[in-house]
Amino acid sequence: MRFNKRGDERILYFYWFFLFVVVAVAIVIGVGVFYGHKIDVRQVESELLVDKVVDCLVDGGKIGEKIEDRFFENFSEDFKHYCRFDFSDKNYDDEQYFVLIDVYDLTDCDDGCDNELLKIKEGNDFYFQSCDFEHNDKNLPQCVNKAVYTLIKDREIVLNITAGVGKVIQNV
Amino acid sequence: MEDKRGDNILVQNIIFITLIVIFIAMLLLFVGRSASGESQIEEWYSKKIALMIEAGKPGMKIEFNAEDLFDVAEENNWDKRSVVLINDTNVFVKTHSKGGYNYGFFNDVDVSVNIDGDKLILEIQ
Numbered sequence: 001m002r003f004n005k006r007g008d009e010r011i012l013y014f015y016w017f018f019l020f021v022v023v024a025v026a027i028v029i030g031v032g033v034f035y036g037h038k039i040d041v042r043q044v045e046s047e048l049l050v051d052k053v054v055d056c057l058v059d060g061g062k063i064g065e066k067i068e069d070r071f072f073e074n075f076s077e078d079f080k081h082y083c084r085f086d087f088s089d090k091n092y093d094d095e096q097y098f099v100l101i102d103v104y105d106l107t108d109c110d111d112g113c114d115n116e117l118l119k120i121k122e123g124n125d126f127y128f129q130s131c132d133f134e135h136n137d138k139n140l141p142q143c144v145n146k147a148v149y150t151l152i153k154d155r156e157i158v159l160n161i162t163a164g165v166g167k168v169i170q171n172v
Numbered sequence: 173m174e175d176k177r178g179d180n181i182l183v184q185n186i187i188f189i190t191l192i193v194i195f196i197a198m199l200l201l202f203v204g205r206s207a208s209g210e211s212q213i214e215e216w217y218s219k220k221i222a223l224m225i226e227a228g229k230p231g232m233k234i235e236f237n238a239e240d241l242f243d244v245a246e247e248n249n250w251d252k253r254s255v256v257l258i259n260d261t262n263v264f265v266k267t268h269s270k271g272g273y274n275y276g277f278f279n280d281v282d283v284s285v286n287i288d289g290d291k292l293i294l295e296i297q
Contacts, residue, residue: 031203052278
């Protein structure tokens with residue numbers, strides 16, 4: 001029986017190279033998984049966003065003097081500019097933040113609140129719909145909800161603030 | 173008389189060994205860069221600075237130690253002054269000539285970056 005030794009050598013080269021590629025890919029995947037773990041800061045960012053909204057609207061337990069007269073009228077149109085928010089992000093095509101503020105009269109809040117007086121909504125609306133309050137699914141925007149009691153011209157109101165951050169690619 | 177078969181085997185061996193050497197070099201470069209934590213440190217500082225800006229208020233001056241970040245840049249012969257760049261609402265941290273990490277913040281503020289020794293100073297306007 002005759003063997004084609006040159007052909008055998010070529011197959012052997014290919015086999016060794018293939019084996020090497022398999023090992024290299026395994027090392028790359030292993031190193032990638034080990035060192036490629038991203039730091040998820042979205043929950044902290046959402047908390048900061050809610051705090052910034054409160055800082056912007058409330059001054060000394062009351063709605064700020066500069067905005068109290070127009071708060072229920074046209075303030076929602078100016079909210080983002082007044083609070084100096086910029087929700088655009090060069091890393092993404094669409095906005096990666098959202099803020100929703102529901103304003104209620106305190107008398108309408110007992111076990112939950114009814115009769116919303118005002119709704120201020122800014123940012124990516126889709127994120128609010130897919131908000132993950134349970135923090136179980138990292139592939140969803142991470143959101144924070146806080147209710148703040150305050151006064152506007154001696155009227156007791158509740159600001160129910162929800163903020164969320166997407167940025168899934170950079171945090172998961 | 174030349175031994176053509178011997179020449180062919182030699183050429184094949186050289187090609188094979190060259191490919192393997194290139195492959196190993198690329199692999200070591202990847203593992204080395206990953207293990208040195210350059211990309212991690214860039215990501216970490218980029219996010220940290222973005223969060224500081226988000227938590228800060230206009231008029232604030234934030235100083236913090238960034239020795240490890242500057243050490244990595246120095247190892248890569250990268251200018252300290254080009255390590256942290258802030259454009260519009262993005263923090264860009266770069267410790268070598270290629271790559272870098274970019275993370276956004278939500279405040280519409282101007283931030284200037286200064287360096288004092290190993291300290292990084294952010295001034296929010």
